[in-house]
Amino acid sequence: MSGLQELSVVNCLITLAVSGLALLFFSCSGYFERLLDRWRGRVPPGPLVLPVIGAVGVDPLRPEQTFRKWAAQYGSMFSFFLGDRFCIGVSDLNVIRRLFKDERFTNRSQAGIIRYLDGEPLKGIIMGHGGVWKEHRRFTLTALRDFGFGRVSGAEYIHREESSLLTAFRDKNGQPFDPKMLFATAVSNVISCMLFTSELKPGDARFAKFVAETTTLMANFVASGAMEVYPWLRHFPPFSRRLKELNARHMENIGLLAEMVQDHKKSFDSDHPRDYIDAFFCVQEERRKRDADEGTFTDAQLVRNLADVFIAGYETTSTYLRWSMVYMILHPEVQRKVQAEIDAYIGNSRLPNLADKAKLPYTDAVTIEIHRICYFVPFSVPHAASEDVEFEGYLIPKGTEIWPLVCHHFMNPDVWGDPEVFRPERFIDATGNLIGSLVDEVQPFSSGRRACIGEPLARMEVFGFFAAILQHFTLSSEVPPSRDSTISAVRAPLPFTMIATPRV
Numbered sequence: 001m002s003g004l005q006e007l008s009v010v011n012c013l014i015t016l017a018v019s020g021l022a023l024l025f026f027s028c029s030g031y032f033e034r035l036l037d038r039w040r041g042r043v044p045p046g047p048l049v050l051p052v053i054g055a056v057g058v059d060p061l062r063p064e065q066t067f068r069k070w071a072a073q074y075g076s077m078f079s080f081f082l083g084d085r086f087c088i089g090v091s092d093l094n095v096i097r098r099l100f101k102d103e104r105f106t107n108r109s110q111a112g113i114i115r116y117l118d119g120e121p122l123k124g125i126i127m128g129h130g131g132v133w134k135e136h137r138r139f140t141l142t143a144l145r146d147f148g149f150g151r152v153s154g155a156e157y158i159h160r161e162e163s164s165l166l167t168a169f170r171d172k173n174g175q176p177f178d179p180k181m182l183f184a185t186a187v188s189n190v191i192s193c194m195l196f197t198s199e200l201k202p203g204d205a206r207f208a209k210f211v212a213e214t215t216t217l218m219a220n221f222v223a224s225g226a227m228e229v230y231p232w233l234r235h236f237p238p239f240s241r242r243l244k245e246l247n248a249r250h251m252e253n254i255g256l257l258a259e260m261v262q263d264h265k266k267s268f269d270s271d272h273p274r275d276y277i278d279a280f281f282c283v284q285e286e287r288r289k290r291d292a293d294e295g296t297f298t299d300a301q302l303v304r305n306l307a308d309v310f311i312a313g314y315e316t317t318s319t320y321l322r323w324s325m326v327y328m329i330l331h332p333e334v335q336r337k338v339q340a341e342i343d344a345y346i347g348n349s350r351l352p353n354l355a356d357k358a359k360l361p362y363t364d365a366v367t368i369e370i371h372r373i374c375y376f377v378p379f380s381v382p383h384a385a386s387e388d389v390e391f392e393g394y395l396i397p398k399g400t401e402i403w404p405l406v407c408h409h410f411m412n413p414d415v416w417g418d419p420e421v422f423r424p425e426r427f428i429d430a431t432g433n434l435i436g437s438l439v440d441e442v443q444p445f446s447s448g449r450r451a452c453i454g455e456p457l458a459r460m461e462v463f464g465f466f467a468a469i470l471q472h473f474t475l476s477s478e479v480p481p482s483r484d485s486t487i488s489a490v491r492a493p494l495p496f497t498m499i500a501t502p503r504v
């Protein structure tokens with residue numbers, strides 16, 4: 001090789017190296033900028049982060065433990081990267097409340113794998129933001145109030161499902177059983193009555209398929225794990241295959257819902273709206289008449305809303321009920337106290353309902369303690385900043401994800417003293433009443449402008465199902481269930497079996 005040729009090879013290598021470095025620098029410019037901000041104290045402090053990789057030292061099996069450790073180390077606000085996503089973890093409930101009251105923190109992050117899912121999840125109520133989200137959140141709140149939460153029918157649907165559930169428990173004849181599918185059916189029947197009364201009857205094969213698909217979909221979404229933080233993995237096996245499967249399942253569900261919406265249309269009568277879908281059609285019709293255009297009230301948006309409300313309401317409530325069984329089996333002394341309270345106030349001639357709650361403070365305290373100790377939505381659903389915001393001495397740059405660390409607050413020794421101990425009595429004062437200030441520390445439904453829209457329904461269901469089960473059965477098991485949980489966005493108990501012995 002001549003000297004000239006050697007020089008050109010060296011030049012080539014230098015150019016490649018410089019371009020590579022420049023590419024890395026530009027693709028990580030956000031990372032370097034935030035690191036500089038951290039160094040200057042402009043953004044909250046936090047754990048060691050590396051370009052591309054993000055925070056170092058996250059326990060992939062128990063991420064909430066890592067977040068609890070960071071919260072203890074760095075205080076109420078700390079910053080970290082998930083891949084290239086800049087996030088702020090917030091462990092103090094009062095700070096979370098102040099942030100979530102602010103309109104500028106109502107966005108959702110649209111990073112992660114969700115961008116690559118079909119069926120436009122980013123336009124839905126859970127993951128959307130901006131005008132479409134606002135309009136459909138408002139509509140959904142009103143429609144669900146009209147067709148469930150606020151009306152007698154909501155309580156009726158729940159009573160009907162409670163009765164079926166009690167019968168199913170009795171049919172087990174004192175033999176061990178896994179309650180998962182029984183709770184899933186009861187909870188999903190209640191939501192489906194409000195969303196699509198006339199189309200779906202419990203036991204409907206399409207509906208059973210929809211519930212089964214939704215459960216698998218949630219599990220598959222969690223299995224996409226690493227892709228959520230490093231979405232570029234989707235180009236490589238086995239992740240490319242997983243994403244394809246996830247999309248196929250999701251679209252099958254969307255297809256089922258779309259089919260049900262079209263069937264519903266055939267029997268729609270605007271003078272007699274029956275459920276959420278009919279309420280949606282009414283607005284659609286009004287818009288067409290008024291503006292000659294349905295605006296955002298399209299059939300596709302309706303399908304998206306249905307999928308979101310169903311997913312948000314089904315997995316959470318049925319998971320709570322399973323945890324409540326675990327803790328009652330592990331604490332027979334608490335069961336006995338709940339049963340004594342229900343026996344004294346209600347007896348067994350009728351089922352308990354939400355109106356009884358004020359007269360059953362111990363039972364209420366137990367349901368709150370279960371929310372606290374299970375913290376089964378450990379990071380709530382993170383929000384994102386819609387613009388640069390100065391907040392309590394820190395800069396929160398546009399796009400920053402805000403992670404409310406429910407997992408830390410519910411288990412913070414400074415708040416609870418003995419957080420690891422299951423002790424419903426902590427919420428009861430010397431006169432036997434609930435301690436309001438402590439109850440307010442348990443906000444599993446989040447707060448502010450994006451708080452859970454299903455809270456009234458979930459509260460009715462949680463209290464109603466739990467009290468009805470203990471009114472009629474004493475719970476036990478051959479093998480004590482574990483307090484450990486699955487790894488998921490919703491912490492669920494590990495599979496267990498239980499024995500329900502009739503009391504009356």
Ligand code: HEM
Nearest residue numbers: 125126312313316317380381444445446450452453454458
């Ligand atoms: C025990 C049961 C439940 C718990 C613990 C729970 C908890 C939550 C939490 C923590 C959020 C995120 C709030 C935020 O971003 O600040 C949320 C959002 C949501 N929940 Fe629930 N939820 C439950 C039941 C339900 C039910 C029964 C429904 C529907 C009928 C429902 C519908 C929704 C929807 C649609 C959202 C998204 C709201 C938005 O982003 O604007 N949830 N829930």
